[in-house]
Amino acid sequence: MAATTTTTSQTTLDIYESGDAALRVVARSGDAETNWATVHSLAGWLAATGVEGIHGAVPTYDSVLVEFDPYLTSARQVRAFVLLGMRQLDFVGTTLREPRRFEVPVVYGGDYGPDLDRVAEHQGLDVEDVIARHTAKTYVIRCLGAPAGSPMMDGPDFPVPVPRLKDPRLSVPAGAVSVAGRQAVIAPAVAPGGWCVIGQTPLTVLDAAREPLVPYVPGDELRFYRIPAEDFGNFAGQFLEARP
Amino acid sequence: MTGSLIILQPGHSVVTDLGRTKGPAYGLPVNGALDQFSAKAANILAGNADNDPLLELTALDFRMRATTDLLIAVTGAPLDLTVGGRESPQWEPVSVRAGEVVAVRGIRTGLRAYIAVHGSFTVPSLLGSCAPDTVVGFGLKLVEGFRLETRTTTAPITQPHFGLPLFRLGITKPAFTTNPVIDVTDGPDVAEFGDTAGLLFTTQYAVSPRSNHIGLRLGGALPERQLTSEVLSRGVPVGAIEVPSRDELLVLHRGRGVTAGYPVLAVVTSRSLDLLAQARPGHTVTFRRTTVAEATATHRTACLELERLRQTINTVFGLLGIGAGQRWYELSPASGA
Known part of the structure; x- marks a missing residue:
């Protein structure tokens, strides 16, 4: 039927x-x-x-x-x-709960975001402009996706959709901050991936000792902010948590 | 009294249950026993609840040593089972004495076997299930020497001198074959494949070695999507058949990522997913079209068969004083007695 x-x-x-x-x-x-x-x-x-x-x-x-x-x-x-x-x-009426807000520190580019240059080139923007656009927006978490409850968000205001990698990576680290098409996401766990990785957050997104594993639900809001690579270690062991 | 067993040769084994049904709402695959019928049957034959943790063995030989008296049941694909060196029957309860080795060798025709132990195992759980999730990194790692605690022990009930099997319950084992016929219903996006959708039912597909608990990859003539528009990510059911590449058909199984952006051509029925769980690389699969109403009826028939088995087990175990069933002296008298 x-x-x-x-x-x-x-x-x-x-x-x-x-x-x-x-x-x-x-x-x-x-x-x-x-x-x-x-x-x-x-x-x-x-x-x-x-x-x-x-x-x-x-x-x-x-x-x-x-x-x-x-x-x-x-x-x-x-x-x-x-x-x-x-x-x-x-x-x-459709009632969704009051959104909570998350702030996510990100180291952009380099080993943390190996596809940043490629994305910039494809968009016809310089790298700083890509980072500025990625950090400018308040994202709404639209749904939880694979793998492991990834926060799926509508992407930054880029001129054109971001193509996926021709050869998906076998392993993308937890905390990878990626874009593809008109979408943006953070990887809660190590998994294969074909999205363009532009940065990485040092925060732990997925806590297997906690139920339900990830701290956000669809409808919550999220912003990225830039940190220098040398600050990455300062966040070691910290979990992603809603802003009070 | 709690019991235990020690893994001697893990092969490819995990402790699992019927799956993390609450998982998909949180973005986690359901996972759990891939052949649900065999897993439920093993637990029922061991006097457990359907969803109790049990061992799932995939393809490889397996050995464990009971450190206390146990009662086990082995189901799934045909194999050679020995307990303390004695050949023992599959699809029947089997007593294991303390110190004896349980060996499973030569899993054949199918791919997966299940070992349930009366009293089941004390194992960690996540969102209500002990099923391993490789992405989240949850689940016990069974290695040589690993000790599994069971909730109870069961005194030996085999004939002690000749080691004859005590139980002859005569369950109708499911048929295992190297060329299963798999029932599917039309997928929600079948129209997007136009006339090529019919290829699914006229092609023999070969199971690829790249198949696993996430999905089976099948080689053969492929239906082709007639549209090029992008698909928004959607929740996909276990059993969804997709055509993600020009090489292979993908049939998603219980380890599937919960959302995907490929159109769903067809969906394998619950009962046929058990058959697919037993398909080995090199086996050939053909698909048969059915309706949701028929698929539901078939599934319920299988469930009722398991219910009848449970009643038999409750009666037999009750008389023997195993578990919490009725004892013989608690049964109501037969009419006229």
């Missing part, structure tokens, strides 16, 4: 079957902000209601993947439940 479409006063939803244990719900309002707020509110509502058989929801930009146990419930039941959630949100 293809998508079923439902329209509420806020937005139009397409619900797609995604196997026997998941549904993809896509918001189609025509406005990216509204779509994003809708799928994240829906994910929050699903998590808060804690229905038997629903494992959880993975919201990104305009869609949310709802995963469930096909023994305890079914695609049909979950679909009905999603629609109930949308009617509920229609009534109370």
Whole structure:
């Protein structure tokens, strides 16, 4: 079965079957902000209601993947439940919590950001201008991505999208600060990667001793600021934490 | 009383469970036993809860020594199991006496086997699961000499003089084959592949050696996306079939990154994901189209089979005084007695 479409006063939803244990719900309002707020509110509502058989929801930009146990419930039941959630949100409005703010020190370029020069050249900017644009913006964390809950953000105001590396690296260090396309991200853990690494933060983003591992949630805000390479060691052992 | 065992030859083994179902909401893959049916069956046969920690062995031979009396069950791909040198049955509970070596050799036809121990293991957990996550760096590293603590010991219940297997429960083992037929449902983006989507059902695909718990790579005729527009990152389900390159089909399994920007051509059913977990490099895979309703029915039939097994085990173990089941003297009298 293809998508079923439902329209509420806020937005139009397409619900797609995604196997026997998941549904993809896509918001189609025509406005990216509204779509994003809708799928994240829906994910929050699903998590808060804690229905038997629903494992959880993975919201990104305009869609949310709802995963469930096909023994305890079914695609049909979950679909009905999603629609109930949308009617509920229609009534109370999309409520996202007050954003927290994070400030992230970054050493740009050199060994810390081996792709900085390449990005500058491709953008037709000088290196200082790339850094200035990257530190100028307050980023909204749009969703948690792979690997390990990476904070996915809309990228800096660059003239053109940043192409991915032709040969992805087998290992990018934790704390790598990268850009690709129109997106920006910090790597919480060592992983392979094809994004352009322009810097690195000395802060520890992922704490395996803490649940849920990373300190931010979608909707939180983040800014980068520049530090000199010799200060990198001063932050050793410090965790990324929300500004009080 | 707590028991323990010592790993003598780890091969490629991990302690896992049915997975970190809370993980994807935090950007972590679900992971956990790749062949869920075999893992659940092992735990049930050992008198455990379905989701209790157990050993998953991949491809390589494995040996461990019981330091206390234990009750184990081994499921998954066909293999040679010996306990204290005695040939022992797979897919049945087996008693292991203190000091005896449990050896698994020659895993064949499939790729993965499971060893559950009655009382399970005391192991660290993250977001409600002990399943290893290689990206986060979570999970026990099983090396030679590693001691696993079990929550209970079980007095020997095999026939002591002849070592005959005591249990003949006769579970219907799943069939293992080198050319499995894998059921899939249409993916949410199937339309983007136009007529080429049909190639998925007319091609024999070869399992590539680059396959792992993250995904299987399959060589063969590839459906091709007809659009060039960029795809926003989306949550992708376990079982998603993508065509990320011109070389291979990618079938995501339980170690998959939670989000990706490739269109989803089809999704493997829950039951067939267990079969894919047993596919070795060189095996050939064919795909068959089904519906979500049929896939759900098939999955539930398998679950009910496991439920029946659980009832049998509860009765047998109860009579033998293993675990918390009913004892024979606690059963209600048969009618007419």
